[in-house]
Amino acid sequence: MSVPAPILFEPSNPQHVGLLPAFADIHIACIETDHTIATFTPPLKRDVIIDYWKERVAEIVAGKRTIVMILANDDEGKEQLAGYVALYRPLTETGPFRGSVEKLLVSPSFRRRGIAKKLMEKLEVEAKIHGQTLLLLDTETGSPAEIVYPKLGYNRLGVVPEYGVSPVDGSLIAGTFFWKQL
Structure with missing residues (x-):
């Protein structure tokens, strides 16, 4: 099965905004299934996590963040949010070339298909467009x-x-920290 091309989350697109519950569901699944350290600890509150993602969307509007996502068909042929990753672009005069990779999360039902790799490749393209040539993550x-x-x-x-x-x-x-010069 081929992996669909990653796309950017667009805050002006009502269909994308409608995906925020799916963002929360993947976030929750990664914490509950893999015990991923991802901002929240059990007991998880879905509404709080949806609010978290609404705040990330506001950061897109403010020019501080890019979110890359992949929509893919599930086993029944229904399009679902398969995974996402965020690039945080803090506005700083001393490091305008730095970006932070955050929340590379893939739904457990879409794993081992190359989705994480595709998301990261697209994120790196976007980082370069915005002048972020040094990426950091943990x-x-x-x-x-x-x-x-x-x-x-x-x-x-x-x-x-x-x-x-x-x-x-x-x-x-x-926590293990990584960096990459693009």
């Missing part, structure tokens, strides 16, 4: 993502112990 140490990012050309910078709160038991776990 992931929890020991996660599958820690293996994926080097395959995409990201360099491991190091590990920060006790960086995030585990959604499993509330313990502090390490």
